[in-house]
Amino acid sequence: MSYHPPKKILERYADVLVNFALGGGKGVQKGETVYLTVNEYAKPLYIELYKAIIKAGGNVIQNYIPDESEPYSKANSSVSRLFYELSSDEQLKYFPSKYLKGLIDETDHSIYILSDTNKHILKGIDPKKIMMRGEAFKPYMDWRTEKENRGKFTWTLALYGTPAMAKEARMPLKKYWDEIIKACFLDKKDPIKEWKKVFAMVEKAQDKLNALPIEKMHVKGPDVDLWVHLGHKRKWMGGSGRNIPSFELFTSPYWPGTNGWIRFSEPLYRYGNLITGIELWFKDGKVVKAKAKKNEKILKEMIATKNADKAGEFSLTDKRFSRITKFMAETLFDENVGGPNGNTHIALGNAYHDCLADDPSTLTPEDWEELGFNSSSVHTDIVSTTPRTVTAYLENGKEMVIYKDGKFTFLD
Numbered sequence: 001m002s003y004h005p006p007k008k009i010l011e012r013y014a015d016v017l018v019n020f021a022l023g024g025g026k027g028v029q030k031g032e033t034v035y036l037t038v039n040e041y042a043k044p045l046y047i048e049l050y051k052a053i054i055k056a057g058g059n060v061i062q063n064y065i066p067d068e069s070e071p072y073s074k075a076n077s078s079v080s081r082l083f084y085e086l087s088s089d090e091q092l093k094y095f096p097s098k099y100l101k102g103l104i105d106e107t108d109h110s111i112y113i114l115s116d117t118n119k120h121i122l123k124g125i126d127p128k129k130i131m132m133r134g135e136a137f138k139p140y141m142d143w144r145t146e147k148e149n150r151g152k153f154t155w156t157l158a159l160y161g162t163p164a165m166a167k168e169a170r171m172p173l174k175k176y177w178d179e180i181i182k183a184c185f186l187d188k189k190d191p192i193k194e195w196k197k198v199f200a201m202v203e204k205a206q207d208k209l210n211a212l213p214i215e216k217m218h219v220k221g222p223d224v225d226l227w228v229h230l231g232h233k234r235k236w237m238g239g240s241g242r243n244i245p246s247f248e249l250f251t252s253p254y255w256p257g258t259n260g261w262i263r264f265s266e267p268l269y270r271y272g273n274l275i276t277g278i279e280l281w282f283k284d285g286k287v288v289k290a291k292a293k294k295n296e297k298i299l300k301e302m303i304a305t306k307n308a309d310k311a312g313e314f315s316l317t318d319k320r321f322s323r324i325t326k327f328m329a330e331t332l333f334d335e336n337v338g339g340p341n342g343n344t345h346i347a348l349g350n351a352y353h354d355c356l357a358d359d360p361s362t363l364t365p366e367d368w369e370e371l372g373f374n375s376s377s378v379h380t381d382i383v384s385t386t387p388r389t390v391t392a393y394l395e396n397g398k399e400m401v402i403y404k405d406g407k408f409t410f411l412d
Helices: 009-023 039-057 079-086 096-107 127-136 139-150 163-168 172-183 191-211 296-304 367-373
Strands: 033-039 057-067 109-114 154-159 216-222 225-229 248-251 257-265 266-270 274-275 279-283 287-291 313-316 344-350 377-383 389-394 399-404
Touching: 009 039, 009 191, 039 057, 039 109, 039 127, 039 225, 039 274, 057 266, 079 127, 096 139, 109 127, 127 139, 163 274, 191 248, 225 279, 266 377, 287 296, 313 377
Parallel strands: 033 057, 033 109, 109 154
Antiparallel strands: 216 225, 216 389, 225 257, 248 313, 257 279, 266 274, 279 287, 313 344, 344 377, 389 399
């Protein structure tokens, strides 16, 4: 059954994304250009986003994508599935460098709306092909990161609920949308005002974390016994608007200092497949053992991709910040869930350069490598919502519990 929210809700959604999430809270400015990527099912939001950008004085480069077919059959296939079924290795590695470099040079912002109409569209596709394609497009992400480091590019992700998404979350579509509306404050008359309040709370916690001289952290619970080294010149980030919704505080750790194991309670939808029951073991920063109850082959193929066996992000969410309490079958929401225990998530693969305490635009690739910021074509967040305690070991030799019962202890 199809459902689309009222126009008023979509107008508020577009207002948040265009006039708040982008530009570090300042929104799109006159003369700036936005690369707008939206799938067919989300056309009602696409129209409101387009209008909001134009009203702000911005320009739009459109990337309007046809929906994937559902369910998949040979007679009614999807473009993305056909690509992997029919392409040679040479076609999988094709990278339109001049076009994509020009696109990066031309744009100031990016909005990407997630609206999967088939969460299992690549089921059965050889994962090596999917990883090969991702590796081919790594230069595009590097160019984006370099421009972002110079303060010349911002981006945001958001979700548009579809029947396929609601089905995976075991909710009626209307109920699924109710969760999106609540999480993004679209039930409020002025959602931007509400987001500013939340980000102020997130930034307060961020400032307190960044004031602590943390050397390493011990994450302990029934499903985890993991050591994470923060690293030199690191800072915690949150409340940036890159994701709507976003309630997390995250950092990119010194990857060689990750040791121990963790079991993830939440399923992972990745590469058009569902991976469940993920367990990882780290030694000296690298994944030395990986298990999954379902689609383990895809998990291991991802980890085998260059530098995807290392941690690029460590994140904690205080349950008091988040309005998300239900599993949504989409990482954008599930990595920000509150609930009884908050959440911990780790991203395998690429690190975030804005977690550097200095100006990121001044560093060379060799500098990033020396500081232990991981570089990979992969960035995959895996989430756990089970109980855990995080103890920080400070540079002065003291210990401090910074997270327990789903909350940052220093905010009590």
